[in-house]
Amino acid sequence: EVQLVESGGGLIHPGGSLRLSCAASGFAVNSNYMNWVRQAPGMGLEWVSVIYSGGDTYYADSVKGRFSISRDNSKNTLYLQMKSLRAEDTAVYYCARALSNGWPGDAFDIWGQGTVVTVS
Amino acid sequence: DIQMTQSPSSLSASVGDRVTITCRASQGIVNFLAWYQQRPGKAPRLLLYTTSRLESGVPSRFSGSGSGTDYTLTISSLQPEDFATYYCQQYYITPWTFGQGTKVEIK
Numbered sequence: 220e221v222q223l224v225e226s227g228g229g230l231i232h233p234g235g236s237l238r239l240s241c242a243a244s245g246f247a248v249n250s251n252y253m254n255w256v257r258q259a260p261g262m263g264l265e266w267v268s269v270i271y272s273g274g275d276t277y278y279a280d281s282v283k284g285r286f287s288i289s290r291d292n293s294k295n296t297l298y299l300q301m302k303s304l305r306a307e308d309t310a311v312y313y314c315a316r317a318l319s320n321g322w323p324g325d326a327f328d329i330w331g332q333g334t335v336v337t338v339s
Numbered sequence: 340d341i342q343m344t345q346s347p348s349s350l351s352a353s354v355g356d357r358v359t360i361t362c363r364a365s366q367g368i369v370n371f372l373a374w375y376q377q378r379p380g381k382a383p384r385l386l387l388y389t390t391s392r393l394e395s396g397v398p399s400r401f402s403g404s405g406s407g408t409d410y411t412l413t414i415s416s417l418q419p420e421d422f423a424t425y426y427c428q429q430y431y432i433t434p435w436t437f438g439q440g441t442k443v444e445i446k
Contacts, residue, residue, distance in 0.1 A: 254435075256383075264375075264383065264426055266435040277433045280340075313382055317430075324430035326373035326388035333382055 221245035221329055223297075223314050228334030235304050235338070241297040241314030241331055248290050252317035253297045254327060255288060257310035257336075267312070268299065272320050282308075304338045311335050341365050341429050345438035351446040358414040360441045362427035367407050371431035374403055374412045377440075378423045386425075387412065417443070 227239040239255070241248075255267040268278045268288040276288050287300040297314050312334050315327035342365040352358050362372065370390040375383040385394045387403040390410060400415040414421055422445055427438040 263440045264377075264428070264437040266428075266437065269433070269435075279434045315383075318385075318388060323432065324371065324435060326385055326394075326428070326430060327375075327383075328385045328388075328394065330382040330384070 221316075223316065223329055223331035225312065225314055225331040225334040228312065228336045230337045230339065231304055233305060233338055236300070236302045237304065237336060239299040239301070239312055239314075239334055239336070241299075243295045243297065243316075246316070246329075247292070248295050248297050249292045251320060252325065253288075253290065254315045254317065255286075255297075255299045256313045256315050256327070256330075257308075258313070258333075259307070259310045262310075265310075269317075269324075270297070301336070304336075306338050309336060309338045340434055341368065341432055341436050343427055343429055343436050343438040345425075345427055345441050347441060348439065349442040349444060351444050352417050353446045354417055354419055356417045356446075358417050358421075358443060360412045360425055360427075360443075362405075362410045362412070362438050364408045364410075364429055368429040368431040370406060371429055372403075372405065372410050373428045373430065374401075375426045375428065376421075376423045377426065383426065414443075 270288045285303045314331045316329040317325040318328045374387040377383045391403040
């Protein structure tokens with residue numbers, strides 16, 4: 220079964236750091252674009268970051284310079300390293316797989332269940 | 340950044356109704372548009388991609404259309420399990436951006 224399972228969320232003080240993990244099963248995490256998307260309480264969806272199969276990465280302006288996306292192909296796991304956390308980073312964080320490696324991008328067909336990050 | 344504006348923000352409808360949600364991009368996105376459904380406490384679910392292509396397993400009562408900057412999601416006959424929040428998303432230019440969501444409630 221194709222599946223994503225996030226972990227690593229929790230309560231963190233402002234200015235702190237946290238690393239989220241997203242374990243993939245049923246497919247290789249380096250075979251498709253992989254993304255992080257977040258949702259603040261009661262709010263809509265906000266794309267955070269993408270890592271392409273070739274390794275290029277892009278970030279939303281709101282997290283650029285503070286967050287870093289990476290993957291470990293041997294563990295088939297995606298990561299989001301978050302530093303200098305702010306109250307406005309409080310959200311449910313989802314990892315999501317793109318349908319393909321097509322240009323310029325693709326829809327997100329597989330989502331994890333989400334992990335909650337609270338900065339307070 | 341490309342801004343995605345959905346309308347309406349919410350709507351009330353009855354089972355069996357035909358429902359239409361629109362999404363307008365601040366610039367052309369060449370059909371690189373997806374629609375998602377999100378039920379409370381759950382992850383989003385992909386419904387349609389490339390404007391009108393139905394994701395595997397999604398009922399055929401969902402359909403999409405549009406071009407340029409204007410796109411539409413239609414539910415032909417609303418079912419009880421369709422009461423949820425719907426989001427459009429462009430994936431033409433990073434940062435990928437979502438609409439603010441349309442909450443479909445029971446009348």
